[in-house]
Amino acid sequence: MIEGFTALYIFMLAAFTGYEVISRVPVILHTPLMSGSNFVHGIVLVGAMVALGHADTTLERVIGFFGVMLSAGNAVGGYVVTERMLEMFKSSKGRDKR
């Protein structure tokens, strides 16, 4: 169990990491990056799976089911959209090299 100050430290370090990782991003990548970070919080899927996996009552199962469904949408949709956007950057780069 991650508790107390350990939790706070993890939180702080992760927050600084997030801030630093994108601090020098060019404007051109703002939209794909927003989409990419949108994909990354699709990790909520694993939490939703665990929640549904431990659901006992019907109500918990129904909510858990919707949770997993929505989270899967976040992860898959986020990936597809980001990938499609970045695909274009590849073609534009390839042409520049020629």
Add this chain to the structure above:
Amino acid sequence: MDTVIEICYFLAAMLFILGLKRMSSPLTARAGILWAGSGMLVATLITFFWPGMENYLLMTVAIAIGGVAAWWSGRKVAMTNMPQMIALYNGMGGGGAGAIAAVELLKGDFHSDAFLTLALLGALIGSVSFSGSIIAFAKLQGLMKRPLRFAFQHHINLVIFALALAAGGLIIKTGDTAGIGLLIFFALALAFGVLKTLPIGGADMPVVISLYNALTGLAVGVEGFVLDNAAMIIAGTVVGAAGTLLTQLMARAMNRSIGHVLFGSFGEEHGEEQETVEGSLKPIDVTDAGIMMAYAERVIIVPGYGMAVAQAQHKIKELMHVLLDRGIDVKFAIHPVAGRMPGHMNVLLAEADVPYDRLYDLDEINAQFPQTDVVLVIGANDVVNPMARSNPESPIYGMPILNVDQARNVIIIKRGQGKGFSGVENALFYADNARMLYGDGQGMTGELIQAIKQL
């Protein structure tokens, strides 16, 4: 098995951070999403082996429905509609975080009040992000045309938020995590997300989507603590921080504070009092516009949301090549918030194969307008409105704009005489050096190309 799961989550968290790092440079961006994607795959697959789980059939069906629907919609959607899809998927993530919290609260076995508080906090943030993102999606999709405003709106919102906090406090105090109080708590949180987003106009939507993106990340991170899931904690918190920075960058580009976007009243009063603008709208026909551009030395193209709507980016690229073939210097001026998201124009122009070294942002290009013969504005409005410099009464006053009006000639392709998204009259259109080319962005650009080719 526990150790294997932990190792996989550790790996996933690392892949997410490295992936995001790669996504922040054009050269490595594509590898970045692959890294993050494989992290997600590893984490998801190993979660099936989490000890003591049931409901596998339900789980698989839910993943299949959500995944296929999202895959299909994400593949099918036009590039121009990307922003609202991001809003939608983001809302789904917020809903997921809210649902996790709901299940945990219904079960109600928390080690301490601290975890209960975190669960409620995640539920609150996730729910607000969920309902707020859905409204943002509806607005951008055109399902909701005008911002909805009424008297004392911000006060009412504040009261609802305070009530949600009070309901949460009551749950902590009584320890009754599965009662009617929980229902009220969620209802208030969802209502707050809706009401908070309703009055915000389309011009501020990029900032709002980015903010909800950060909030979902934060909610995921917080629920990660509740579930003791390190991958969620790290990925969620990283996104929360990165999203907050991105939101700040955007708000700064619009010269607005985040507080202003959330509590301001963008474009509120001008239904009643019209600003009067000197001069008149001067139309130009395609042939004249073609001649003007064909004999220019330096041309700057300023795209905006209208280009996205008209799907004109491929025609614009063709126009660029026609002009380049004549030895004319062509540049693109990209306002940070042109379109509906930061970088929206960059994505569209990249799709059309416009090399990104021809794209210039606000600071780089503004000094060049006075030496430019022709500026072609296609579908941009508020971001080229000189009133942002000159008229302190204007709601967009103070927003950094592209100083298009300083160029020798300005041609504006526009569908009709309507106003921009913010509902503000544009003084540029009435300037002496401005000419209006009325028509659909894609069609008109095509005709321009023909006109230039015939010279």
